[in-house]
Structures are given as structure tokens and as C-alpha cells.
Amino acid sequence: MSMAEQLFLLRIVFLLVELILLVGIVWYCVYVTALLVSRYMEVPFVPTDSDAVQAVFDYLRPQKGKRFLEIGFGDGRVICYAVKKYGLLGHGVDTNPVFVHVARMRAWLMGIAHKISFERKDARQASFKQADIIFIFMLPALLHDVQIQHGLQKQAKRGTYVVSHWYPITYFAKQEVFRFSGKDHETYVYKI
Numbered sequence: 060m061s062m063a064e065q066l067f068l069l070r071i072v073f074l075l076v077e078l079i080l081l082v083g084i085v086w087y088c089v090y091v092t093a094l095l096v097s098r099y100m101e102v103p104f105v106p107t108d109s110d111a112v113q114a115v116f117d118y119l120r121p122q123k124g125k126r127f128l129e130i131g132f133g134d135g136r137v138i139c140y141a142v143k144k145y146g147l148l149g150h151g152v153d154t155n156p157v158f159v160h161v162a163r164m165r166a167w168l169m170g171i172a173h174k175i176s177f178e179r180k181d182a183r184q185a186s187f188k189q190a191d192i193i194f195i196f197m198l199p200a201l202l203h204d205v206q207i208q209h210g211l212q213k214q215a216k217r218g219t220y221v222v223s224h225w226y227p228i229t230y231f232a233k234q235e236v237f238r239f240s241g242k243d244h245e246t247y248v249y250k251i
């Protein structure tokens with residue numbers, strides 16, 4: 060290889076490294092912005108720990124093609140895991156507009172963007188009709204909000220699993236089918 064060719068190759072390598080760094084920096088800035096915006100949301104972003112997610116899915120073992128709804132998807136890690144690992148069809152709502160982009164980018168990077176839709180929407184306006192599994196990690200005040208209670212009790216179909224991380228849903232107490240006790244928190248699974 061001639062000297063000129065070697066230099067050209069080196070330039071291409073440097074360009075690629077710069078591009079990767081740039082994408083990393085942009086991702087980091089968007090993520091930090093999402094976290095800052097999250098402080099002003101009704102429920103701030105706290106990710107569900109992977110042990111709890113793993114335990115719940117080990118219990119549910121959902122079939123490919125089932126519909127997974129996440130209320131308040133945050134950075135999208137739970138919904139993307141569900142779609143990637145179990146071949147589910149995902150839909151998520153969250154009020155944080157920056158997280159919508161973060162989660163879309165995550166799904167795109169994981170090659171599952173065509174199987175998930177992310178919507179900027181308040182949990183109270185979400186439709187619970189289609190879901191086979193509903194995943195929620197919210198504060199009790201929102202879990203027990205009349206509109207959400209109505210959606211879960213009246214819209215969701217029979218047989219739907221409702222997963223609530225950290226807080227129990229008192230009106231479903233009798234329908235609890237599984238509970239995971241993590242290091243600091245419980246995760247509750249109910250069957251409608």
C-alpha cells in the first residue's frame with residue numbers, strides 16, 4: 060500500500076472515531092436533558108432494576124406477538140427489553156418529551172423500532188384496551204387516580220397482566236398472582 064493510500068485510510072479511521080464520539084456526546088446530552096426535565100414531571104424518572112424485570116418476565120414467559128404497554132416508559136429500557144427478548148409488540152406513553160426521543164433512539168439502535176411506538180401522553184389518557192401486559196412504575200397517587208383505575212378495571216381485557224413495580228395497586232389486591240421481593244422493593248403482578 061502506498062503512503063498516500065495509508066494516509067487516506069488513517070483519515071477514514073479518524074473520521075469514524077470522531078463520528079462515534081459525536082453520536083456518544085449527543086446521546087449523553089439528550090439523556091441528561093431528559094433527566095433534568097424528569098425532575099418537573101408528576102413522577103420523576105427512576106429506572107426499574109433489571110432483577111425485578113427479569114423475575115417478572117421469567118414468571119410471565121409471554122408468547123411472541125403479545126402486546127406490551129408501558130405507562131411511563133422513561134428511557135425505554137424495560138419496553139425495549141420486552142420487545143427484543145420476547146418478540147412482543149410494544150406501546151408506551153410518557154409525559155416527558157425528551158424521553159420519547161431517547162426511547163426511540165434506543166429502539167432504533169436495538170433494531171426493534173418497527174415493533175414499538177412511543178407516545179407523549181399522560182397516563183390518564185392512555186388506552187388500556189389492547190394490552191396483554193401492562194407495566195407501570197408510578198407513585199401511589201397516580202396508580203390510584205380515578206381515570207387510571209377506570210382504565211385498568213374497565214378497559215383492560217380479561218387475562219391481562221398488570222405489573223406494578225415498587226407500589227401495590229390496592230384495588231387489585233385479590234388478583235395478585237406473583238410478587239417479586241427485590242433488595243429494596245417489591246414488584247407486584249396482577250391478573251385481570
Ligand SMILES: C[S@@+](CC[C@H](N)C(=O)[O-])C[C@H]1O[C@@H](n2cnc3c(N)ncnc32)[C@H](O)[C@@H]1O
Pocket residue numbers: 097100101102103104105106107129130131132133134136137152153154155158180181182183195196197201224
Ligand atoms: C419511576 S419512572 C419509571 C420508568 C420506567 N417505567 C422504568 O420502570 O424504568 C416514571 C416515568 O413516568 C413518567 N411519568 C410521570 N408522570 C406521568 C404521567 N402523568 N403520565 C405518563 N407518564 C408519566 C416519567 O416521565 C418517568 O419516565
